Amino acid sequence: MLETPLLLLLLFLPFPPSSGAQLPNQGQAKDPPIATNGQPFPWGSMRLPKTIFPLHYDLNIHPNLTTLDFTGVVRIELDVLEDTGVIVLHAKQMQISGALLLAPEGARPLRVLEYPRFHQLALLSDSVLTKGRKYEVQLEFAANLSDSYHGFYKSSYRTSSGEVRILASTQFEATFARGAFPCFDEPAFKANFTIRLIREPRYIAISNMPKVKTVELPGGLLEDHFGATVKMSTYLVAYIVSDFLSVSKTTQHGIKISIYAVPEKIDQTAFALDAAVKLLDFYDDYFDIPYPLPKQDLAAIPDFQSGAMENWGLTTYRETGLLFDADKSSASDKLGITKVIAHELAHQWFGNLVTMEWWNDLWLNEGFAKFMEFISVDATYPELHVDDFFLGKCFEAMEVDSLSSSHPVSTPVENPMQIQEMFDDVSYDKGACILNMLRDFLTPEAFEIGIIKYLKRYSYQNTVNSHLWESLTDVSNVCFPEVSVLYCFSKWYSGDELDVRAIMDTWTLQEGFPLVTVEVRGREVRLSQERYLKTDDPSLTEGFLWQIPLTYVTSASNTLHRFLLKTKTDVLHLPEEVDWVKFNVDMSGYYMVHYAGEGWNSVIRLLQHNHTALTSNDRASLIHNVFQLVSVGKVRLDTALELSLYLSRETEVMAVTQGFGELVPLYKLMEKRDMAALENQMKGFIVDLFRGLIDRQEWTDSGSVSERVLRSYLLVFACVRNYAPCVTKATQLFNKWKDSDGNMSLPVDVTMAVFVIGARTPEGWDFLLEKYRSSMQMSLKSRLKSAMAVSPLMMEQSLTGEVMKTQDLPDVVVYVSKNPRGYKLAWDFFRANWHTFVKKSVSQSHRHISVRSFFGSLTEEMGSEMRCIKQTYESIEDNIRWMDANLPLLQAWLHRRSNKLSHEDL
DSSP states (O other), rough: OOOOOGGGGGHHHOOOOOOOOOOOSOSSEEEOBBBBTTSSSSSSSSOOOOSEEEEEEEEEEOOOOOOOOEEEEHHHEEEEEEEEEEEEEOOOSEEEEEEEEEEOOOOOOOOEEGGGGGGGEEEEEEEEEEEOOEEEEEEEEEOOOBBSSSSSEEEHHHHHHHHEEEEEEEEEETTTGGGTBBOOOOOOOEEEEEEEEETTTTTTEESSEEEEEEEEEEGGOEEEOOOOOSSOOGGGGEEEOOEEEEEEEOTTTTTEEEEEEEEEGGGOOOHHHHHHHHHHHHHHHTTTTTOOEEEEEEEEEEEOSEEEEOTEEEEEEEGGGTTTTTTTTHHHHHHHHHHHHHHHHHHHBBBTTEEEGGGGGTTTHHHHHHHHHHHHHHOOOGGGGGGGGGHHHHHHHHHHHTSSTTOOOOOOSSSHHHHHSSSSHHIIIIIIHHHHHHHHHHHHHHHHHHHHHHHHHHEEEOOOOHHHHHHHHHHSSSSTTTGGGOOGGGGGGSSSSOOOHHHHHHHHOOOOOOOEEEEEEETEEEEEEEEEEOSOOOGGTTOOOOOOOEEETTTTEEEEEEEEEEEEEEEEEOOOOOSSSEEEEGOOOEEEETTTHHHHHHHHHHHHHHHHSHHHHHHHHHHHHHHHHHHTTSSOHHHHHHHHGGGGOOOOHHHHHHHHHHHHHHHHHHHHOHHHHHHHHHHHHHHHHHHHHHHHHHSSSOOOOEEEHHHHHHHHHHHTTTOOOOOOOOOHHHHHHTTTTOOOOOOOGGGHHHHHHTSHHHHHHHHHHHHHOOOOOOHHHHHHHHHHHTTHHHHHHHOSSSSSSSEEEEEEEEHHSSSSHHHHHHHHHHHHHHHHHHTTTOOOOOHHHHHHHHTTTTTTTGGOOOOHHHHHHHHHHHHHHHHHHHHHHHHHHHHHHHHHHHHHHH
16 A cells, blocks of 8 residues: 555644654553443454454445445354354444354354444354364444545545546555454455445446456346455455446456546556556566466546555556546656556565565565565666655655654554554655665575565465565575576675574664764774664663664775674774765665764765766765754754755756755745745755756756656746746746646646746636646646645635545645745644544644644544654654754855855956
């Protein structure tokens, strides 16, 4: 599943960061559990007992898209592992009736107890269910279609003629299958599923497996029968009843791929269809394990909260994650859609075929899928240059992981709120970054062989961290010269036999990441490690130690050198003295580097005189590291700003965008303190720094994907910052486009800049809204939505869901909050509608008090214990500390620079 931003709260910080709660926290009932009928409930733990396992579900569902409810019958074949008289399983907010035990001796009624606190049912039998025997239970149930985006829920869309049409779709990860049918709703309870769906003839039904037959029922209804699934977890079950149309192709391996979308958008599916075919073929070959189902459907759902979902054989997506128009979609749209499809199809192996035993190891699913996005897209679509964007994921992870409220990649969780919070940057992006580090350390060949071994060994099973490390250790301590001489790991690693688990436990079982300090003295390089943490409490950094796969190059040698740092301190000896050394080459490692002594000055001289001596990723990592080290007092702000001056000659997308990413938040701090003069000085400095690059941008769609992404970024920045040449050009283009009633063809890469300028006038904003209402083109609508967010009216539009989908509410609030005039309005709106955010699961120090006061007033059920709230507090405090420590330095540096430029002009 692609994550939704749990850190939405961080948008409302008094200073921007530098770079549905359902259950109480405990997993055990404090008091003896009591069922809804007042009788004792026979089970007191949130986790289900292991006495009974499901083998097969026969599931019959009848959704009524007029009354917006559904009924169903489920028969579950059970394997009894211990003698028991009780079957405990999950059900949430549904009426249960007709519970029967189907045994060889005949059908017997079961007594039903409900314990809503843990979403559990207990089925009580009058006789003992005997160990080793198989039984079946049958339950009839009924419920309303959910009005959230979870479980079996209602979705709708509006046709071009204004007609509203209804469909029903599912989203079961992580703990929502229990809201659609009674089941053993934990990932380790894998079973086969045979599904039947009853529908009206005007709809179609799709599910995980191909349709076997359709039966006519009395009353004009139809019942679609689907083939039995492979053995899988409940959260991967999926079904949709809709009026979608589809297009199909077949992969080289004989798998039928189909894209489903609403009828008026089916013409936007061609790219996704081709991408899915190429990517599924790639994975089939890369993993050396055939995709086990006969088909793979990809469905674009009008209402969808997360980015996408990996249901086995029926992956589901936001419309913007699947639909592409060659004439109106941008280069970044194409890259984004390809990555989303790559992520979900990677899950068909990592997550579906081999599944984590419990949600504490969610990263085994999500970290791998995020990592494989980049491996697969680089192989299948090299022209997209996806590698240019991987580093950004590591920076995003570090932003969260630098707080004391972060969590280990593998961390204990019990209740649904805690589980849902695991779908964050740590599980996804940090997971991907440490896998990338391990792949680089072991060599790609060894890594690939190890993960194939892991997938084959644990197919259709559940795993924990250590299973993966064992598979990678096994292949890392042998040589296979017939595969590749590069594969022989011992070519460079001369220590004892490699223990991958010992290394990787330091990265997955403790939170945070290391800061490696490097000090060069002659030929001697002194190394030390500590936890990088944004805090004023140094005790929180104690007791952390990582095994760090270091890499480095020097001014004397382009050869990549490696060293495994296992201790707090160590010393390296160079063959000769050097002018500079760069550690963490290409930032393939998940750690920061501080160059002590004269180290940063050496780096600055290198960047100023010959920046291309380092790769663009190395340059981006230096920009990131030096500014982050300012936040913890390791580097002076003026040192970081001096380093940034080389950016006037930078042209590569990752380094340029990272420069913006570190510099723009500085003036954002001033916006919140009403420091207009200093704010404008900082804005002017950034525009001047990138003026040459901005001026060289053509208002066309020419160039590589990276060049086109960079062009769009630069032109939007320049227009937002009122850079006159940009505003003039964008205004001219907007007026021409508006005069043509939106029919004039604009270069896609410049449309965002044009719309942002157009939205500044009431007439322009109204015109954009009119085009948003009428457009069926998803990527165009996305850009219109972003541009219109200069007005707070957009938040109300999203909340009502009439014109703009409620699923877009978080994004819209993000956009509004970035506008200094909309910031306060966004915060007020957010507080007033917090209950909607929780339900949908979607300033100075006095404002810090306001944030604490608001969240402190919430109940636990309304999300007061959410991790993102703790991260909010920390980020506010960090930004206040930053301003107190660095504001005078910033003022002085900008003043000196202004004077210097004035003298140069004379």
